[in-house]
Amino acid sequence: MADExxxxxxxxxxxxxxxxxxxxxxxxxxxxxISREIAPFLGDEERAREYAARAIYGIIMDQGLFVLTEQxxxxxxxxxxxxxxxxxxxIRAYEAHLSMLMTRPLPHLVMPNEKPAQR
Numbered sequence: 588m589a590d591e592x593x594x595x596x597x598x599x600x601x602x603x604x605x606x607x608x609x610x611x612x613x614x615x616x617x618x619x620x621i622s623r624e625i626a627p628f629l630g631d632e633e634r635a636r637e638y639a640a641r642a643i644y645g646i647i648m649d650q651g652l653f654v655l656t657e658q659x660x661x662x663x664x665x666x667x668x669x670x671x672x673x674x675x676x677x678i679r680a681y682e683a684h685l686s687m688l689m690t691r692p693l694p695h696l697v698m699p700n701e702k703p704a705q706r
Contacts, residue, residue: 613654614647 591599622640629635646652660667666674673681 610648610651610653614644614652617647617652617654618644 618640621643622636625639626636629639657667666676668674
């Protein structure tokens with residue numbers, strides 16, 4: 588494969604995985620959005636803006652940040668989220684967890700001046 592051209596290598600890669608890399612597309616879009624918003628604070632130096640954009644993109648990719656929009660959720664058939672970002676199922680699961688925590692017996696606490704119970 589040493590004499591394989593770049594076009595052949597790309598074709599071979601696409602044969603292995605035809606999926607679009609949504610994570611890179613989302614990271615690039617978020618980087619662009621954030622970069623435009625912070626550009627006035629970076630001054631006129633192009634190098635500073637480029638450095639900031641690369642740093643933002645790197646953080647997004649390293650941390651695995653991915654944004655799933657409401658339209659994406661609808662397209663995937665996922666349940667809608669409320670104004671605080673929770674689905675009804677998530678709220679029920681969280682409330683059940685909180686109820687379990689509130690109703691479980693408390694562990695026996697030994698006070699500083701209390702002698703341990705004899706068995």
